[in-house]
Amino acid sequence: MSLRDDIARRLTQAREAATLERKDAAEAMGIPYQTYAAHENGNRTFDVETAVTYARKFKVSLDWLLTGHGRGPGGEMSEPKITDEPQILAMLARIEGLTDTDINVAFGVIRLALAKQAGSGQSEQNDPPAPATRRREEVPSQ
Template structure:
């Protein structure tokens, strides 16, 4: 499924027309039309607005992985998500890549996070083992 198809799915799940989403997100109507036709892909600011107003993750919109359309994000609705310039630049660069390259980068980032989590668990287990060894 492509970005345009996921965007349409998210809009349908919320019962939003292009005009309604345009009014809500402040994304120009014409831009939304272009996204839905597959003529353009959303830039970083548009991705943030779409994520916020459709309650979807940017990862899901870009790659189809992660939270699906219509699923509320874990973040409370009254709490805004803040992105710094570095975050927005990264999103802009990712948006310019081909979908397969984005998927590959996402898989690499997920693998890196799994390694970090495993290293943390290993350190915790090692510390627990040392404590047990020293008490016995």
């Protein structure tokens, strides 16, 4: 599926959650039915103003409409999953006040928990967690 198809699918989900037919949605947006239908079919892109209008009308976040992350239909939040070690380290590095040691300890605990969840043999309490392989980037002072 392409990005355009993903956006079109979410636009359809949002409209259906609002219990509107295509023709009613087009009318409420003040655009021709053919234009709206082309947006939902993924046959035509739309500009930022139209995306904002869709998000407001269907009560979803613009982020969700365009990426799938954020507040979707019914107010449900959809967040990206952190799936690998570099993402875990990047997330920990963004937490203010953590030292490199804090990051290494937290990373070790998370790795241990993930290993337990996966059922791998690394769940022994006696095994020390492996240190983080990437250090937090220094932010230059201004």
